[in-house]
Amino acid sequence: LGDSLTVEQLDSTRSLPIDNLPPPPYQWAVEYQGRIVIMGMPSDPDAVYCSGLSEIDLGIPQESFPSEVRFQVPGKVKKISGGIVFNQTLMLATPKMWFQVAGFDANTFQKNDDIIEPGCAGFQAVTVVQNQMIWLGPDKKLWGFEGASAPVDLSAKLAQPIPGLRSMADITDAQLPNAIVRVYNFGRYHLIFVGVSTDGGAGVSWMQAYDASSLVGSSGYRSLLSDGSNVGLTESDFNFAHRMFAMSPVDVGNTSYMFFGDTNGNVYRWPDGPNCDAGVATITNVSLTSNVVTITAANSFNVGGKVTLAGLTTSTFLNGQTLTVASASATQFTANFTHANVSSNSDTGTVTGNLYAPQWGSIWLSHKMPGVSKKYMWADLTTDRRDALGNFAVSAVSSDGVDMARSLVSVPTQPKPSRYGVDPALVRGSLLSQAETANGQWMRTVITFPSDTGDASISMIDISAVPLSATNP
Numbered sequence: 001l002g003d004s005l006t007v008e009q010l011d012s013t014r015s016l017p018i019d020n021l022p023p024p025p026y027q028w029a030v031e032y033q034g035r036i037v038i039m040g041m042p043s044d045p046d047a048v049y050c051s052g053l054s055e056i057d058l059g060i061p062q063e064s065f066p067s068e069v070r071f072q073v074p075g076k077v078k079k080i081s082g083g084i085v086f087n088q089t090l091m092l093a094t095p096k097m098w099f100q101v102a103g104f105d106a107n108t109f110q111k112n113d114d115i116i117e118p119g120c121a122g123f124q125a126v127t128v129v130q131n132q133m134i135w136l137g138p139d140k141k142l143w144g145f146e147g148a149s150a151p152v153d154l155s156a157k158l159a160q161p162i163p164g165l166r167s168m169a170d171i172t173d174a175q176l177p178n179a180i181v182r183v184y185n186f187g188r189y190h191l192i193f194v195g196v197s198t199d200g201g202a203g204v205s206w207m208q209a210y211d212a213s214s215l216v217g218s219s220g221y222r223s224l225l226s227d228g229s230n231v232g233l234t235e236s237d238f239n240f241a242h243r244m245f246a247m248s249p250v251d252v253g254n255t256s257y258m259f260f261g262d263t264n265g266n267v268y269r270w271p272d273g274p275n276c277d278a279g280v281a282t283i284t285n286v287s288l289t290s291n292v293v294t295i296t297a298a299n300s301f302n303v304g305g306k307v308t309l310a311g312l313t314t315s316t317f318l319n320g321q322t323l324t325v326a327s328a329s330a331t332q333f334t335a336n337f338t339h340a341n342v343s344s345n346s347d348t349g350t351v352t353g354n355l356y357a358p359q360w361g362s363i364w365l366s367h368k369m370p371g372v373s374k375k376y377m378w379a380d381l382t383t384d385r386r387d388a389l390g391n392f393a394v395s396a397v398s399s400d401g402v403d404m405a406r407s408l409v410s411v412p413t414q415p416k417p418s419r420y421g422v423d424p425a426l427v428r429g430s431l432l433s434q435a436e437t438a439n440g441q442w443m444r445t446v447i448t449f450p451s452d453t454g455d456a457s458i459s460m461i462d463i464s465a466v467p468l469s470a471t472n473p
Contacts (some may be wrong), residue, residue: 005188010025015056017056017057017059017064018099019055019064019066019067019068020052020056020058020059020063020064020066021062021063021065021066021067021376022063022065023036023051023065023066024041024043024044024049024109025041025042025043026038026039026040026041026049026121027039027040027041028082028084028085028124030081030085030090031085031106032050032085032090032101032451033053033103034051034053035050035051035052035069036050036051036062036063037049037050037051037083037090037091038050039080039083039123040079040080040123044077045075045079045080046072046073046078046080046413047068047070047071047072047080048070048071048072048075048080048092049065049070049129050069050070050071050103051063051064051065051067051069052064052065052066052377053105053126054074054105055068055069055105055106062208064097065190065433067106068106069106071101071109071111073092073093073094073099074099074113077117078094078095078096079094080092080093080094081093081094081119081120081121081122081123081138081177082098082119082120082121082122082123082125082126082135083123083126084126084127084128084133085128085357086128086133086147087147089101089102090101091126091133091447093119093120093126094120094462095134095138096117096118096119096122097113097114097115097116097117097118097119097122097193098114098115098116098117098119098120099111099112099113099114099115099422100112100267101285101437106459110359111431114431115150116145116150116151117345118137118139118140118141118143119136119137119138120135120137121135121138121140121177121179122136122138122176122177122178122179124178124179124180124181125177125179125180125181126181126331127181127182127183128183129185129190129212130146130190131145131146132144132145132146132212133145133147134181134183134193134212134296135181136156136176136179136181136196136274137304138176139170139182140168140171140418141153141155141156142154142155142168142194142208142210144191151344152221154192154210155168155208156161156254157411158417159369159400160292161285161416165409166198166206166237166239167275170198170206171196171197171198171393172196172198172199172200174200175196175197175200175201176196178196178197178202178203179194179195179196180193180194180195180204180245180246180247181194181195182195182248182249182258183212184256185249185256186255186256188213189213190211190212190213191207191209191211191212192208192209192210192212192252192259192396193207193209193210193211193247193389194207194208194209194210195207195208195244195247200244202245203238203241203243203244203263204240204243204244204245204247205243205246206237206238206239207237207238207239207240207244208237208241208432209237212222217409220401223262227312231245240262240304241305242262242263242264242266242302242303243262244261244262245261245262245263245264245280246260246261247259247260247261250269252269253291255319257269257270257271258270259315264303266302272456276424278355278361279299279300279301279352279353280350280351281297281298281299281301281346281348281350281351281352282297282298282308282348282351282354283295283296283297283311283312283348283350283351284346284347284348285332285344285345285346285347286312286314286315286318286341286343286344286347287342287343287344287345288315288337288339288340288342289339289341289342290341291337291339292326292334292335292336292337293318293323293334293335293336293337293339293342294321294332294333294334294344295309295332295333295334295335295351296307296332297332297333297351298330298331298469299330299332299351300330301325301328301329301333302325302328303326303327303328303374303394304324304325305324305325305327305353305354306322306323306324306325306354307323307325307335307351307352307353307354308320308321308322308323308352308354308406309321309322309323309349309350309351310349310350310352311348311349311350312348312349312351313346313347313348313427314345314346314347315342315345317339318337318349321337321350322354323335323336323337324336325451338433339418341463357393357448357449357450357451358448358449359446359447359448360449360458361444361445361446361447362443362444362445362461363416363444363445364399364402364443364445365442365443365444365445366441366442366464367443367463367465369441369467370441371441372441372467372468373400373439373440373441373465373467373468374439374441374462374465375432375438375439375465375466375468376396376431376432376437376438376439376440376443376463376464376465377431377432377443377464377465377466378399378416378424378428378429378430378431378432378462378463378464379394379396379411379428379429379431379461379462379463379464380416380427380428380429380460380461380462380463380464381394381427381428381429381447381458381460381461382425382426382458382459382461382462383424383425383426383427383456383457383458383459384425384456384457384459385424385425385450385454385456386424386425387450388424388426388427389413389414389415389422389427390448390459391450391452391456392427392447392448392449392456393409393410393411393413393447393448394413394427394429394445394446394447394448395410395411395445395446395447395448396408396409396411396412396429396436396437396443396446397409397437397443397444398430398436398437398438398440398442398443399432399440399441400439400440401443402440402442406436408444408446409433409434409436411429411430411433411434411437412426412430412433413427413428413429413430414427414430415427415428416428423434430453431443431463439468441463443456443463445461445463447461
């Protein structure tokens with residue numbers, strides 16, 4: 001067989017390994033009971049292969065995938081679309097359902113078919129939040145399963161299209177299998193990130209962030225009402241200025257971050273300040289052609305970021321202008337700006353990346369008085385900032401029905417009286433001072449945090465209202 005060993009020199013105590021099969025090309029892998037589990041094989045899409053352990057007498061177990069530790073989809077009619085380890089079992093999904101594998105080796109492996117429905121939209125669309133398995137289904141719903149009861153639709157509030165807002169129905173069918181679901185855990189904080197495409201293009205154009213603290217315990221920053229009840233799973237969402245293609249939680253030292261990567265090779269991390277464009281660049285040259293201005297300046301700005309110009313001595317018409325970066329390199333950037341052409345010329349001045357202010361918003365709440373028309377009085381904020389007044393902003397709108405078409409309006413703020421005089425960490429928003437927030441059965445509130453690099457938190461939002469009338473006797 002190509003060597004010079006005699007028959008007598010061969011090891012007769014062990015059999016020739018005929019089942020040390022190499023792994024075929026695959027899309028996804030997880031680790032279960034010390035084994036590498038691969039799935040999404042183009043040559044065998046309805047199967048799951050496990051690497052060997054005790055089954056391998058000769059060779060490297062992690063590189064061998066014996067036939068005796070493989071699983072087929074029940075009925076072989078659907079391809080594998082997801083896999084994850086949950087509650088010390090291997091959970092495997094098709095688009096229709098999940099099945100479960102328990103055990104340690106070929107002799108003890110047991111498969112339970114069709115334990116829950118629906119299945120998973122894609123390999124990256126499932127995660128675990130402590131005692132909950134979370135996944136995005138092919139029905140465009142975010143599901144939660146705690147291992148015993150029926151799965152719960154966590155995205156019910158986003159199910160129906162609402163004018164001017166995104167909903168789960170906006171997720172593109174063709175890109176649904178490429179959706180990404182990740183969890184961010186840090187101390188008492190538990191967030192679920194769901195990244196999807198809503199325009200048909202590859203990658204992530206719409207990001208949902210769910211506060212999952214109510215799923216895993218009483219801690220966290222979920223929305224609690226003063227009677228001790230909570231509004232359940234709360235959600236926020238945003239559209240990226242730069243299209244993302246990857247995201248993953250990573251620990252840096254003792255701090256956890258969620259990292260994002262775009263198609264230009266840029267990497268972002270959260271939480272890491274309000275804006276990665278927050279920097280100052282020095283202008284050396286300006287030109288403007290066909291309503292596109294080119295600014296020469298060493299910079300680290302990103303496409304879609306907002307920048308403000310100041311101190312120009314030649315192209316003074318740009319002073320005070322806030323522009324949206326259309327393209328950027330290390331030495332210059334461009335932006336759309338309507339103006340007559342300007343020849344390339346040397347200039348001075350600065351470009352400052354704008355800070356983005358984070359926001360928190362509530363769902364429609366009846367504030368312990370369902371079916372009752374109310375006069376809304378105050379929205380009181382308790383913060384940890386001694387410069388709260390002027391740095392926190394309040395927006396709100398009231399309605400007799402849950403009308404998402406009603407636009408939020410800015411609420412005037414003032415110091416909140418306290419027994420000790422004026423407490424600089426308290427802010428009072430006057431809801432009764434304008435018709436859009438003064439009366440109604442329901443109210444939505446949005447709090448805008450300080451647009452600086454300092455930390456800030458809100459421990460309580462207190463909405464004061466008095467009943468006017470009830471709609472039912």
